[in-house]
Amino acid sequence: MTGRLAIRRCSGALSLQDGGRTGYQRYGLSGSGAMDPLAMAAANALVGNPPGAAALELGLGGGRFVVEAGSAWLATAGAPCTVRIDGVPIAGHRTVSLPDGAELAIDPPREGTFVYLAVAGGFRAEPLLGSVSLHLRAGIGGAGGRLFQAGDGLDFVVSEGPAPGDRTIDAVALDRDAPIRVMLGPQADRFAKAGIDTLLGATFTVSHRADRMGYQLEGPAIAHGEAGYNIVSDATVAGSIQVPGHGRPIVLMADRQTTGGYPKIATVVSADLRRLAQRRPGEAVRFEAVDLARAREAALRRAHDLADLPTRLRPLGGIDVERLLGANLAGQAVDALRDST
Structure with missing residues (x-):
């Protein structure tokens, strides 16, 4: 039916x-x-x-x-x-x-x-x-x-x-004030140290040119190294941060092109892509570099959050008995006789 x-x-x-x-x-x-x-x-x-x-x-x-x-x-x-x-x-x-x-x-x-x-x-x-x-x-x-x-x-x-x-179900938190975590590379060596420092130290804003293909960011230009900004086109992934000749980073999203000829300074970890996606034009974006272990930990935590969603459902307007039994209500108990004196 x-x-x-x-x-x-x-x-x-x-x-x-x-x-x-x-x-x-x-x-x-x-x-x-x-x-x-x-x-x-x-x-x-x-x-x-x-x-x-x-x-x-x-x-x-x-x-x-x-x-x-x-x-x-x-x-x-x-x-x-x-x-x-x-x-x-x-x-x-x-x-x-x-x-x-x-x-x-x-x-x-x-x-x-x-x-x-x-x-x-x-x-x-x-x-x-x-x-x-x-x-x-x-x-x-x-x-x-x-x-x-x-x-x-x-x-x-x-x-x-x-x-x-x-x-x-409780709204899924977005941690709006936390930086977006990235792993440097795969072409971080194509950028000057000052360019890496700009990526990790500056505050960018989401451009009005953001869409499902990519989020172009406004802010200080990221400096390329002496080799320039053209590379032989290679594969991209969701979260690849390309930096064209103008120096403004573009984060590739769900409908991205699958290859590109601009160097990729870093990659947004998979767990944080949704947090970036929920930023709207004009909102601030900061980046933080993490290693593979932290990126994997974040991915595992996100997978757990996804699998755990059905257990977080609760009746609307009623009493969720399981949550009530699991709450630490005794910690708020008082001695009525003592408090009345």
Whole structure:
């Protein structure tokens, strides 16, 4: 059985994303997928979907959605924003049952960039090369290779399992004041010491030219070494920090090109890519160099956070007995007789 979610209005970049494509970078196609996989996984966890199930990604925008032909359980997660059902505000990071004809409105985020909307049972779309994710520059996935617009709609599978019910999850922290961790290289030797010091010591801001392909940063120019800024094109990864001739770094993101001819001074560790992705134009970015051991530790911690999401769900408006039993309530106990004297 299927239902349909009609898009009545949208702004910003509205696309369908999932866990991304794998195995096609050697053919020149990057993986795409959610810019904040942990937030998408949180929305999916709320409605009982696998973490990489397809969800709507709203980038610096909002939308109005109406369920047609049935009812649905939906959930939002990611950047904080106002969510309303038929004009009545509700909390984010929670499930909501939307009956046939009701409208779910999501305002542009108050801070951060990406919000995710998941539906119980999952959106129904035809995978291309193993994913339904929109790769805009390649013209594949999503709404026929383009962003969604008003008047479009998505089919979803009506879940035959138990309804997820009213539940919520704590927002996933972004540590906005902490620096973005990087590992130097693979071409750090192509930069002057002053260039490395600038990367690690200066404060940059996200440019208005930031998008899903790359975040160009504004700030002091990073000095190249005597060999210059051209290299034989080689592979890139998500988080590669290229520095073209103008000296302003570009951090490559989900829809990046798979090879590049500018030297890469450093690579953002995988665990911090979502934190960078949630920075919006004009917001500050600082970098901190870490070694492989710390980068691996961060990756393992992020994997644990992802796997732990279902255990962090709790009833909405009710008492979470497991949390209550696990709390240290005795530490706040008082001696009533002593305190009354």
